[in-house]
Amino acid sequence: MSYEPPNPPANLPTEVVNTLNDFAPERLRDAANYAEELAEHKEREARLEEESGEDKVEERPDDLPDDVPSKATTTIKEINDNRYYYWQWREGEKIKSKYKGPVNPDE
Incomplete structure (x- = not known):
């Protein structure tokens, strides 16, 4: 030292x-x-x-409607043997959905 x-x-x-x-x-x-x-x-x-x-820094998908939050995910629902995409998200205790389109656009 x-x-x-x-x-x-x-x-x-x-x-x-x-x-x-x-x-x-x-x-x-x-x-x-x-x-x-x-x-x-x-x-x-x-x-x-x-x-x-x-x-x-998550980017908002281009096809996401303005009234759907960016945290929404897509899900497939089957109705009368037809399959459809829906946006789905949670608001408090409720699950909200909005129609996106058919799974097979040719249908």
């Missing part, structure tokens, strides 16, 4: 350096532990925000 004091990082504000220089060794260790934990917390928050942002 050197007898010379360490050089602070160039990007650390002077006020922070001066404050740290006034701290006793035990308080410096507390500040260092807190700074490390805070840095990990902020990195985790940024990562979670980035991941949630990726989820929100």
Whole structure:
């Protein structure tokens, strides 16, 4: 270990350096532990925000009607031996549907 004091990082504000220089060794260790934990917390928050942002970038399908939410999925319903596509989504406790078209457009 050197007898010379360490050089602070160039990007650390002077006020922070001066404050740290006034701290006793035990308080410096507390500040260092807190700074490390805070840095990990902020990195985790940024990562979670980035991941949630990726989820929100879902594109709305071109054939989705304006009155159907983007979270809707397609389902097939059979009525009188004919099969049809429906948009389907949940609103609270209810499941909503909207007609999309026949499964086989030639029918």
